[in-house]
Amino acid sequence: MNTIKLSKNRPNLFKLPLLMISFLLMTLSCSKESISDAPVNEVDPSITEILASFNNTAKHGKEKSDDNDVWETDATFEILSVALAKTKLSSVVSKNRLTLLAPTDEAFMAAGITKQSVADIPNIENILLYHVLPQPVYSYDLSSGPATTAEGTDVIVSLSDSGVMINDAQVTTADISARNGVIHVIDKVLMIPSGNLVETALSQAPEFSILVEAASKAGLAETLATGGPFTVFAPTNQAFLDLLEATPYTSLDDIPVDMLQQILLYHVLGGYTFSAQLTNGYATTLNGAAVNVDLGMAPEVYINDSKVLATDVQATNGLIHVIDKVLLPPTMNLVEIAASYENEFTVLLAAATKAGLGDVLMGNGPYPQLTVFAPTDQAFINFLNVANAEEAIAAIETLNAEDLAPILLYHVVEGRVYSSDLASGPVTTLNGDFDLDLSTLSINGTVNLVPELLNVQATNGVIHVINGVLTP
Incomplete structure (x- = not known):
């Protein structure tokens, strides 16, 4: 995804923590008259004049000078300019205070729209008004969420570290200031949704x-x-x-x-x-x-x-x-999932029962969703220094629940934590923190995650299989 570019006379504010700033837009009727007609600055070029300047620069090979607004884009807007002229919206866009979300010629052509065909597009006037916010909205005024257009239907603004999206269009150049508002260049033509x-x-x-x-x-x-x-x-x-x-x-x-x-x-x-x-x-x-x-x-x-x-x-x-396929969700809880792996987690299940944690792992306790870092039978065999799983279970039976529960809780994290959610550093369990190193998939430097057995989903959580037993 391309990083958004801004005109040189505006600082790049998309990286600042401004997501809580709301759109300063009014709820307006779906008509040309809904656009603000407040007084404008008569010195700078209008929005339509700026669009034309891009077209002229590309056509005649002129370079923009450094003493006026310089925009880091080679885009042209001939199709948009023709569309505005044919629908008689040029005067609206040049005389009223507004924000224009401007698709490039490349965006129009990708949508199958040319200068010759634009006038024949059904509902083209409303489509153009769907690209207009009825007052100037600069990048630093944006927040994620819906914004009402002059057409009356909302566009969806999405802010992220990768830039700004308007619906499914990327904002490639922002804050091109005009005497009557601002232009944000986008790489797709926005289409108005019509049904639920x-x-x-x-x-x-x-x-x-x-x-x-x-x-x-x-x-x-x-x-x-x-x-x-x-x-x-x-x-x-x-x-x-x-x-x-x-x-x-x-x-x-x-x-x-x-x-x-x-x-x-x-x-x-x-x-x-x-x-x-x-x-x-x-x-x-x-x-x-x-x-x-x-x-x-x-x-x-x-x-x-x-x-x-x-x-x-x-x-x-x-x-x-x-x-192309129906997705099927998990149908078994954490205990049922573990039991479905034959001879893989028998010791862990026996330990959970002995510690009185079986109901918790089935989703009947205080934690509706859990993530379990699950030691295999072999992990318990190695930890208890016994010959097989049967001996491991026998050893577990000799322990008190009060001694066993803290060890098991050190393997359990509240909520669903998928591998894509994990980061190197401390991971908080129900009994303290362990240290995770994603570069080696190791926990506390001694136990490793099993890569092919991560993110095993249950109805009440997720299992990550590990090759050792953790001790708090």
Whole structure:
């Protein structure tokens, strides 16, 4: 992702802690008249004149001098200028105080829009107004969240260390000051969402009618239509047909409602997560468990083992990313997961029972979500200096629960902590801190994480397997 650039007469304030500054925008009607008509400074060029200056500079090869605003971009805006002229919005954009989110010619052409075709685009006037904030908003006024446009529909601002996004468009140059406002250059044309998540899903190809039917059967359709915002990883109809073929279920009606509900919630993130904001690692869903985002095979993106087919389909209350498989959430708690590994965690489970921690690890205690750094049977055999797991369990039985519990709690962290959340340094457990070194995957310098057995998910937490027993 490109780092945002600002005009030379403005400091780069995107790196400062200004996320709490709100947009100073009023709720306004969806019309040209909603744009502020406060007095403007008559000295500087207007927004439309600045757009034209970029076009002229590119056309005639002139260099911008250092004694006026210099913008670090080679972009041109001929298509935008033509669109503003043909819709008679040029005067609006030049005379009123506003912010223009300006797609470059390259952005328009990527959307299939040329100077010749722009006037024929349906709803082009409203699309242009969707790129206008009805008063000047500089970079230091921005905060993550919705901002109402002159068209009346919100755009979504996302601030991060990588820069600024407006919906799925990157701001490439910010704070180009004009006499009547400010221009922020963006690398995509913003399209107005017209339906909610359910309506948008039904309007797409490939079709998502089975997903919508499933949401209805699970009692989630109304929430997806009226709640949010949500980001939905949406399996296609074919993905659902593939799932039914691979399971004992012949139709959605055969799947228990509570199971269907948890499956669907496992496809939903709270808030807006555009494709440019996806990062390698785990993203927690409304199911409680997390999906694994894998960008390692770029440009292909995977969510768990499901390939992303399309991204950033915008609805009025969220986003849709299309995937080719149905994602299946964990169905066993931490104890059940550990027990499912034959002859791998028998000593750990015996120790948890002896220490009175079995119910806690099943999610029945004070901690609804836990992360367990789980020693294998061999780890306990080595720690107790015995010959096999049976002898290790016998040795565990000779210990008092009061002596055993502190050792086990030193392996447990409150909440879900995935490998992508870990950092080198102290890790706080339910019985003090241990020291983690990610460069060697070692804990306290003596015990190692097992790389192929990290992030084993349960309904109430996550397991990271380790090759030794930790002592507080």
